[in-house]
Amino acid sequence: xKNCIIGQSGGPTVAxxxxxxxxxxxxxxxxxxxIYGMINGIKGLLDNTILDLNNIFKNEEDIDRLKKxxxxxxxxxxxxxxxxxxxxxxxxxxxxxxxxLEITDFFYIGGNDSMDTVDKLSxxxxxxxxxxxxxxIPKTIDNDxxxxxxTPGFGSAAKYVAGSMLEIAFDSSxxxxxxxxxxxxxxxxxxxxxxxxxxxxxxxxxxxxLIYLPEVPFDKNKFLNDIQKLxxxxxxxxxxVSEGIKTKDGHYLDQDCKSTNKDAFGHIIHSxxxxxxxxxxxxxxxxxxxxxxxxxxxxxxxxxASKTDIEEAFEIGQQAVISAKNGESAIMMIFKRISNKxxxxxxxxxxxxxxxxxxxxxxxDWINEDHNGIKKELYNYxxxxxxxxxxxxYKNGIPSxxxxxxxxxSEI
Amino acid sequence: xKNCIIGQSGGPTVAxxxxxxxxxxxxxxxxxxxIYGMINGIKGLLDNTILDLNNIFKNEEDIDRLKKxxxxxxxxxxxxxxxxxxxxxxxxxxxxxxxxLEITDFFYIGGNDSMDTVDKLSxxxxxxxxxxxxxxIPKTIDNDxxxxxxTPGFGSAAKYVAGSMLEIAFDSSxxxxxxxxxxxxxxxxxxxxxxxxxxxxxxxxxxxxLIYLPEVPFDKNKFLNDIQKLxxxxxxxxxxVSEGIKTKDGHYLDQDCKSTNKDAFGHIIHSxxxxxxxxxxxxxxxxxxxxxxxxxxxxxxxxxASKTDIEEAFEIGQQAVISAKNGESAIMMIFKRISNKxxxxxxxxxxxxxxxxxxxxxxxDWINEDHNGIKKELYNYxxxxxxxxxxxxYKNGIPSxxxxxxxxxSEI
Numbered sequence: 001x002k003n004c005i006i007g008q009s010g011g012p013t014v015a016x017x018x019x020x021x022x023x024x025x026x027x028x029x030x031x032x033x034x035i036y037g038m039i040n041g042i043k044g045l046l047d048n049t050i051l052d053l054n055n056i057f058k059n060e061e062d063i064d065r066l067k068k069x070x071x072x073x074x075x076x077x078x079x080x081x082x083x084x085x086x087x088x089x090x091x092x093x094x095x096x097x098x099x100x101l102e103i104t105d106f107f108y109i110g111g112n113d114s115m116d117t118v119d120k121l122s123x124x125x126x127x128x129x130x131x132x133x134x135x136x137i138p139k140t141i142d143n144d145x146x147x148x149x150x151t152p153g154f155g156s157a158a159k160y161v162a163g164s165m166l167e168i169a170f171d172s173s174x175x176x177x178x179x180x181x182x183x184x185x186x187x188x189x190x191x192x193x194x195x196x197x198x199x200x201x202x203x204x205x206x207x208x209x210l211i212y213l214p215e216v217p218f219d220k221n222k223f224l225n226d227i228q229k230l231x232x233x234x235x236x237x238x239x240x241v242s243e244g245i246k247t248k249d250g251h252y253l254d255q256d257c258k259s260t261n262k263d264a265f266g267h268i269i270h271s272x273x274x275x276x277x278x279x280x281x282x283x284x285x286x287x288x289x290x291x292x293x294x295x296x297x298x299x300x301x302x303x304x305a306s307k308t309d310i311e312e313a314f315e316i317g318q319q320a321v322i323s324a325k326n327g328e329s330a331i332m333m334i335f336k337r338i339s340n341k342x343x344x345x346x347x348x349x350x351x352x353x354x355x356x357x358x359x360x361x362x363x364x365d366w367i368n369e370d371h372n373g374i375k376k377e378l379y380n381y382x383x384x385x386x387x388x389x390x391x392x393x394y395k396n397g398i399p400s401x402x403x404x405x406x407x408x409x410s411e412i
Numbered sequence: 413x414k415n416c417i418i419g420q421s422g423g424p425t426v427a428x429x430x431x432x433x434x435x436x437x438x439x440x441x442x443x444x445x446x447i448y449g450m451i452n453g454i455k456g457l458l459d460n461t462i463l464d465l466n467n468i469f470k471n472e473e474d475i476d477r478l479k480k481x482x483x484x485x486x487x488x489x490x491x492x493x494x495x496x497x498x499x500x501x502x503x504x505x506x507x508x509x510x511x512x513l514e515i516t517d518f519f520y521i522g523g524n525d526s527m528d529t530v531d532k533l534s535x536x537x538x539x540x541x542x543x544x545x546x547x548x549i550p551k552t553i554d555n556d557x558x559x560x561x562x563t564p565g566f567g568s569a570a571k572y573v574a575g576s577m578l579e580i581a582f583d584s585s586x587x588x589x590x591x592x593x594x595x596x597x598x599x600x601x602x603x604x605x606x607x608x609x610x611x612x613x614x615x616x617x618x619x620x621x622l623i624y625l626p627e628v629p630f631d632k633n634k635f636l637n638d639i640q641k642l643x644x645x646x647x648x649x650x651x652x653v654s655e656g657i658k659t660k661d662g663h664y665l666d667q668d669c670k671s672t673n674k675d676a677f678g679h680i681i682h683s684x685x686x687x688x689x690x691x692x693x694x695x696x697x698x699x700x701x702x703x704x705x706x707x708x709x710x711x712x713x714x715x716x717a718s719k720t721d722i723e724e725a726f727e728i729g730q731q732a733v734i735s736a737k738n739g740e741s742a743i744m745m746i747f748k749r750i751s752n753k754x755x756x757x758x759x760x761x762x763x764x765x766x767x768x769x770x771x772x773x774x775x776x777d778w779i780n781e782d783h784n785g786i787k788k789e790l791y792n793y794x795x796x797x798x799x800x801x802x803x804x805x806y807k808n809g810i811p812s813x814x815x816x817x818x819x820x821x822s823e824i
Contacts, residue, residue: 012583040588071582078587163715163810170483171424171712173819175490176452200810204817234820295704300583303575303716306809386809397718397798398575398612405616407585408646 001027001325002104003034006053009041009110009117010078012071013153014302015313016139017402019109020074021067022317023137024057030325036101039406041077042108042117045097046090051406067314068392069401070302080113081120084127091124098132105133105324109317111140111151112357115332119356122330133324136332136352137317141299144190146358147350148334152316153299155309155385158196160301161185162386164294165200165240169207172236178287179236180227183208184274185294187242190361191215193298195374196382197240208240215361216371217248223277224284226372231285243273253277303399307388312345319347343384413439413737414516415446418465420551421453421522421529422490424483425565426714427725428551429814431521432486433479434729435549436469442737448513451818453489454520454529457509458502463818479726480804481813482714492525493532496539503536510544517545517736521729523552523563524769527744531768534742545736548744548764549729553711556602558770559762560746564728565711567721567797570608572713573597574798576706577612577652581619584648590699591648592639595620596686597706599654602773603627605710607786608794609652620652627773628783629660635689636696638784643697655685665689715811719800724757731759755796 004027008016020037027035037051038044051074057063066073084091098106108118118136125132138145141157165183172181185194191213200207210226212218230237245253254272274291282289316333323331331349338344366378393400416439420428432449439447449463450456463486469475478485496503510518520530530548537544550557553569577595584593597606603625612619622638624630642649657665666684686703694701728745735743743761750756778790805812 012586043588069582070579072586075588076586159809164709164713166810166813167482167712167714168708170481170813170816171708173816174424174484174488176455176487199808202810204815236820290708292707292709293705296580296583296702297576297704297709300579301576302579383808388809389806394801396611396795397571397800398578398614401578401582403616404582404585408648 001030001032003036003102004032004105004107005036005038005045005098005101005103006074006107007038007041007044007109008072008074009076009108009114010140011111012076012299013139013141014070014156014300014305015152015309016109017069017071017073018067018310018313019137019139019152019317021063022314023107023321024053024066025063026318026321028054030321034101036103037074040075041079042081042094043077043079044075046093065400065402067310068302068390070300073402073404075407078113081117084120084124094121095124095128095130098130103132105135107135107137107320107324109137109139111138111142112145112359115145115352115356118332119330119352122352133327133329135320135324135329136355137320138332138334139313141193142187142190143192144359144361146355146360147332149337149345150335150385152309152313154192155306155312156304157193157298158199158382159306159309159386160298160304161193161196161294162199163304165197165207165238166202166205168292169200169205169238172238175288177235178231178285180281180285180287180289181236181238182274182277182281182289182291183238183240183294184243184291185240186298187214188244189214189359191242192362194240194242195362195378196386198374198379199382199386207238209234209237210239210372211374212239212241212245212372213362213367214242214244214246215364216367218245218253219248220280224281226370227281227285241273241277245273302390302401303392305390306386307390308385310390316347323349340380340384343387413442413444415448415514416444416517416519417448417450417457417510417513417515418486418519419450419453419456419521420484420486421488421520421526422552423523424488424711425551425553426482426568426712426717427564427721428521429481429483429485430479430722430725431549431551431564431729433475434726435519435733436465436478437475438730438733440466442733446513448515449486452487453491454493454506455489455491456487458505477812477814479722480714480802482712485814485816487819490525493529496532496536506533507536507540507542510542515544517547519547519549519732519736521549521551523550523554524557524771527557527764527768530744531742531764534764545739545741547732547736547740548767549732550744550746551725553605554599554602555604556771556773558767558772559744561749561757562747562797564721564725566604567718567724568716569605569710570611570794571718571798572710572716573605573608573706574611575716577609577619577650578614578617580704581612581617581650584650589647590643590697592693592697592699592701593648593650594686594689594693594701594703595650595652595706596655596703597652598710599626600656601626601771603654604774606652606654607774607790608798610786610791611794611798619650621646621649622651622784623786624651624653624657624784625774625779626654626656626658627776628779630657630665631660632692636693638782639693639697653685653689657685714802714813715804717802718798719802720797722802728759735761752792752796755799
């Protein structure tokens with residue numbers, strides 16, 4: 001290993017900087033001459049906005065602060081590489097830059113779309129006989145990457161969702177009146193994070209009473225019936241709903257109610273499922289109704305991170321470097337679960353081709369027969385991932401996170 | 413002191429149970445025979461839903477768990493007592509119940525409307541020659557109670573708002589593109605909590621870049637100009653806005669856009685200011701726009717409470733009992749600030765008449781001349797209130813709060 005280059009891509013999580021910290025610490029241990037960081041993913045390489053992280057992170061304290069800071073120190077991009085056949089100009093530019101910087105190892109931390117980038121770069125490298133190692137490091141709060149048992153970032157988001165759900169249950173309990181609280185949780189096609197709200201259940205609190213996931217069809221009449229039935233037993237009903245729930249013909253619930261904005265990858269940008277259900281139940285039930293969108297905090301609330309998640313994210317970053325040193329390439333690092341109780345995992349690697357662009361939803365047999373809750377198997381799968389709290393340093397009453405002033409590009 | 417009775421009323425905070433814990437601990441110290449808790453405020457007295465807290469909270473560990481649990485162990489009500497002249501039937505019922513339970517001291521923890529209840533009960537007691545002591549204990553995330561330097565619950569909500577704002581700033585920083593993020597914060601007529609978002613500012617993060625408060629008139633054109641000017645300096649703009657901002661003729665921004673639902677006290681229930689501004693800036697600026705409603709988590713997120721706030725809430729509860737024992741009545745407990753640095757306060761009492769139904773907004777000279785930010789004086793006032801973190805116990809990855817199953821009234 002001589003010079004490494006690292007990027008982050010896709011949406012933020014609170015664990016993605018921990019993986020960067022893991023890569024950094026191992027590269028330092030291996031005495032890499034330069035550890036470059038691309039600002040705003042692969043776009044930063046093309047735009048020549050590159051930091052030398054070796055100079056910025058001088059000691060363990062610096063790396064520890066990075067490990068415990070949310071979002072993305074290197075920024076992100078939503079840039080999809082063309083297929084090498086259609087535009088090799090960009091590939092030439094990228095590999096020229098690699099040559100100029102004498103890069104031996106390339107690490108990319110991200111989700112499905114980022115693994116697509118690693119896949120394409122690996123294939124192009126193969127074609128031109130480049131010896132650079134390309135390693136993908138998973139992250140996504142959605143937990144929807146194929147091949148890996150789970151993804152860094154999910155456990156912390158799950159802990160935030162579960163903890164917040166419990167607090168919302170407390171908030172909703174105070175009045176002696178019929179009420180419906182709808183909590184909208186992120187998840188475009190995979191319901192893992194919405195399902196994680198079930199981790200809020202205690203021996204005295206049943207919230208969320210109903211859970212609706214994108215993996216099974218959503219039926220409005222059944223939904224209203226579910227609520228009606230529950231009102232016979234209790235007065236305050238709390239519902240967790242994924243932003244991406246769909247009717248049985250595959251229509252997102254909010255699809256007809258808004259302009260169909262798309263992101264750079266052609267994904268429809270959703271919002272408003274909670275509000276739509278709020279209107280629906282208001283018409284049907286004469287009671288207090290509130291919808292709550294957990295919004296971006298579920299992916300950036302480092303103050304409620306899972307220690308298990310942050311430590312795993314750090315370790316998978318370190319293992320990525322070890323794999324590169326061992327000569328591996330065109331892989332993504334993955335977790336294999338050995339057992340739930342005690343919780344044991346191993347970090348391995350998987351051919352990137354088997355992962356890129358494949359989405360992994362919740363297995364249908366982990367969802368209950370009524371399609372409004374989860375089974376014990378899913379609960380047991382998620383429970384170990386939210387264990388432990390991260391000790392943060394505070395300054396002036398707020399968490400003391402890493403300086404990200406380099407991301408404030410005033411020139412735009 | 414023989415038998416005490418305690419109630420909680422109004423909206424939840426994370427500090428209101430700490431005040432209840434304070435009252436409890438001091439009543440136990442004074443060997444009160446019975447410490448009754450009214451479920452759902454004064455309504456619980458009329459409905460005869462009363463717990464004997466002395467039996468439930470047996471030791472310090474029980475009281476500590478109560479102190480560190482969000483929302484309201486005793487539940488709440490939004491019930492306004494009639495003036496004694498118009499309906500003394502209810503007052504007869506209340507004071508008959510006091511007699512039956514041999515109550516010597518009455519404690520009520522709440523905001524403006526709850527202090528109205530304490531005021532009316534004190535006056536009625538005076539009229540009929542009752543010797544019961546009536547003591548109000550303040551709480552509200554809005555920080556809008558008259559006479560007291562600040563209110564328990566505000567500091568924790570402020571810490572959550574500031575911490576979340578910092579994390580939202582991290583989340584918004586990742587893309588290299590023009591963006592506007594609007595964060596809607598609770599506050600009907602007082603902007604204290606919205607102003608608290610300014611505590612998120614660090615030496616590298618300027619968020620929130622703009623702050624709009626209900627104490628000064630809101631002007632759409634000026635608002636759009638403020639953003640336009642800022643875009644010359646930076647690409648990601650974060651705006652904190654109070655739900656209750658009004659135009660110069662006193663119209664709430666969201667007033668024309670929704671049905672004017674009112675709560676039991678005739679207050680208009682607001683929502684949607686952030687969404688309205690989102691639409692406004694989308695029309696004007698060709699960039700990414702997102703609005704975030706912090707929603708109920710700002711008042712129930714015990715996991716991000718201020719230690720200063722929780723300790724003060726506990727102490728003011730204890731002091732209320734001491735005042736009652738000293739024969740005081742028709743008072744609310746208040747904080748007097750001695751100094752900011754070091755932060756020193758004293759707990760005193762104030763005639764309830766001077767407090768009930770009076771609202772305290774931010775002094776205009778603590779708001780900047782451009783009406784889009786706050787002055788250093790306000791920052792310095794708020795800073796001590798968010799200091800310190802509360803050590804919570806966790807179980808199964810989520811906070812281990814107190815059992816509130818008694819609030820799940822299945823009979824409704």
